[in-house]
Amino acid sequence: xxxxxxxxxxxxxxxxxxxxxxxxxxxxxxxxxxxxxxxxxxxxxxxxxxxxxxxxxxxxxxxxxxxxxxxxxxxxxxxxxxxxxxxxxxxxxxxxxxxxxxxxxxxxxxxxxxxxxxxxxxxxxxxxxxxxxxxxxxxxxxxxxxxxxxxxxxxxxxxxxxxxxxxxxxxxxxxxxxxxxxxxxxxxxxxxxxxxxxxxxxxxxxxxxxxxxxxxxx
Numbered sequence: 001x002x003x004x005x006x007x008x009x010x011x012x013x014x015x016x017x018x019x020x021x022x023x024x025x026x027x028x029x030x031x032x033x034x035x036x037x038x039x040x041x042x043x044x045x046x047x048x049x050x051x052x053x054x055x056x057x058x059x060x061x062x063x064x065x066x067x068x069x070x071x072x073x074x075x076x077x078x079x080x081x082x083x084x085x086x087x088x089x090x091x092x093x094x095x096x097x098x099x100x101x102x103x104x105x106x107x108x109x110x111x112x113x114x115x116x117x118x119x120x121x122x123x124x125x126x127x128x129x130x131x132x133x134x135x136x137x138x139x140x141x142x143x144x145x146x147x148x149x150x151x152x153x154x155x156x157x158x159x160x161x162x163x164x165x166x167x168x169x170x171x172x173x174x175x176x177x178x179x180x181x182x183x184x185x186x187x188x189x190x191x192x193x194x195x196x197x198x199x200x201x202x203x204x205x206x207x208x209x210x211x212x213x214x215x216x217x218x
Contacts, residue, residue, distance in 0.1 A: 001172055001176055002098075004062075005061045005187050006059055007064075007114060008058055009057050011040030011057070014041045016043040030055025037057060058094060061187065106141070120134070131166050152170040152171070
């Protein structure tokens with residue numbers, strides 16, 4: 001099992017042209033959506049980015065080059081009032097991706113961002129044998145600590161009180177999962193430092209504080 005820290009690269013945020021998107025879903029034709037994504041982001045010279053899988057908009061933060069990261073930072077801060085950065089600078093959209101046997105089994109959902117790693121870090125402190133919500137965006141998931149394992153539910157829009165019978169979708173070693181979460185936190189801190197370095201090169205005031213907000217580190 002492995003965790004990846006990812007950010008989402010929306011094609012429409014980086015294109016300078018109006019390309020026609022595929023008429024079918026990503027599930028039906030991931031190659032068509034991948035081609036569309038690359039066509040859009042190539043307008044901003046991001047063609048070297050690699051998604052976590054064909055048709056995905058999620059990119060591993062450890063595989064983003066410096067020039068690409070600078071472009072992403074500029075887009076994230078475009079039209080943002082940096083004189084009040086604490087109010088207006090937000091976390092980059094994305095989150096934790098879980099792989100098992102090199103296969104993606106869990107990924108962040110709508111409105112999730114990279115600060116959601118804090119929710120993962122609470123897993124080891126949860127009450128035993130009790131389902132607890134884990135916010136990864138919506139739909140979200142539930143998890144339960146039991147017998148040195150962490151059980152994970154399927155994606156859901158239900159609140160805990162509305163759930164009649166939560167079933168285990170996946171099960172991980174608690175020790176292994178918590179170890180991966182620590183590695184992910186270290187990776188996210190390194191990402192923050194990279195952002196801070198670029199902001200300083202851009203002569204942005206309060207670079208360190210802005211980088212911390214963007215990287216979702218508190």
